[in-house]
Amino acid sequence: MKYQELMKAIKQKQVRPVYLFAGPEQYIGNMVEHTLVETMIAPGLEQLNLAVFEDKNPDISEILSVCETLPLMSEKRVVIVRESAGLTKTSDKKIVEALNKYIERPSGSTVLILCDSSPDKRKKIYKTLKEQGAIVDYDKLSKIDLEKWIGRRLKLAGKRTSQKVVEQFVIDTLYLENDNKNMEMVDNELNKIIDYVGERDAITLEDVETVMPKSVEDNVFKMVDYAMGGNKGAALKMLNQFYLEGEGPFGVFGLLLRQIRIMLMVKLLSEKRMSPDTIAKEAKLAPFVVKKVLQNGRRYRVAGLKRTMIKAAELDLKMKTGQIDPEFGLEWFVLKL
Structure with missing residues (x-):
């Protein structure tokens, strides 16, 4: 599924118990995570109901134990396993079997999020997640989606501009032609322009050319x-x-x-x-x-x-x-x- 579909599901509070956030745009995934946590965990109770594992080779029994623990005074418990933990890429049979078993019969009161920017589709874990329909794709945005993203970000900042300026900004970011460019970089460049124009509400072509030197x-x-x-x-x-x-x-x-x-x-x-x-x-x-x-x-x-x-x-x-x-x-x- 696309991340936009997951956002709709979160708003309707109809989330699955397990997700794999797959693809290079984990920056967008982090934003979706934030929305999910805000929606599913009562304010002020994040420390009790949110667990994040990012150290390499984590204890699988500890992760699954947290997943099976009931949330405290919140609708859901959220467990996030970062890519740095290496859980989705492991070849350890015991870990694979334990995780696969949980994915097949997960706790209904927990949302487990596994993160992997380039998952191995041959892995048993990936195949099980695919069967469950729990894979959220965070691929690079298309030109249309990128321009929509920029439009939303400018609207939130109270700024306006023309389509020509947006197109020039997209060209200057090199996002569409360079695989190493991601949305975090795009957002950083956009924030620089927003800061540069200050209280002015309109962003001009000159602003983009001034703030963003040619690559x-x-x-x-x-x-x-x-x-x-x-x-x-x-x-x-x-x-x-x-x-x-x-x-x-x-x-x-x-x-x-x-x-x-x-x-x-x-x-x-x-x-x-x-x-x-x-x-x-x-x-x-x-x-x-x-x-x-x-x-x-x-x-x-x-x-x-x-x-x-x-x-x-x-x-x-x-x-x-x-x-x-x-x-x-x-x-x-x-x-x-």
Whole structure:
């Protein structure tokens, strides 16, 4: 089930006795946990009815004993086992059997939450939880859900803005194109903007540009565009700026190759007359990334991009084997784009 379904169930006080919070967005899971605890445990009685296990290799008998203890002056007892405890990934047969047995016949007065950002679907525990319909997916948000999330957060903060500003904010966060970006990071950036505007109720595009400096990935894309467009001076200036900001030549080189690889992939798929949305799905890229590549890369030919990738592979070997200085090699590569 999606976490939105669980939120509705919590409001109706129709929760299951066991849940697996699965997926990378455990930050959202923590918020859902908070709502569940507030709803199911009487105010001021959290210490008596809430147990959180996060130490590695916890005692399974202790966890199950707490789960089977009746709540005190509250509707439910809540037991949370963090991913750091390693309970869902254990191969200990005794622990697996004990936990599996409890999941099949859980206490009706307790809500047990197991957390795992990347659960092993082959595990017996996962299969049992799936049969029980107790898996809550916390996958990365889609563009639509992300924009809705931002809208709700701004409304709670008493702020308003335009769709254009929201879209630019989403682009600058790199959330949709970078697997390492999560909602905690997005919220932190949003809070910075909210704090920046102060008592002003409207957030403008200028506010976003001021508070959120362009990422290295975004600037690398611009550097590639400058170099391939013939503006070598601007490209080299950006390269030197990367070094001043503490980026190493191999890090910049890797990001540069990623951008060229994305351009090549998008160009190849576009030649098959695929729509931008289909290309995004096929290449596992955010739609706005595909749109940006198609807009900026119309003058680049597939054959040229392929030759560039071959040159890059040759240069990579020379830099890593000490045949050429990395900074000199990267500068030469940018000039040859």
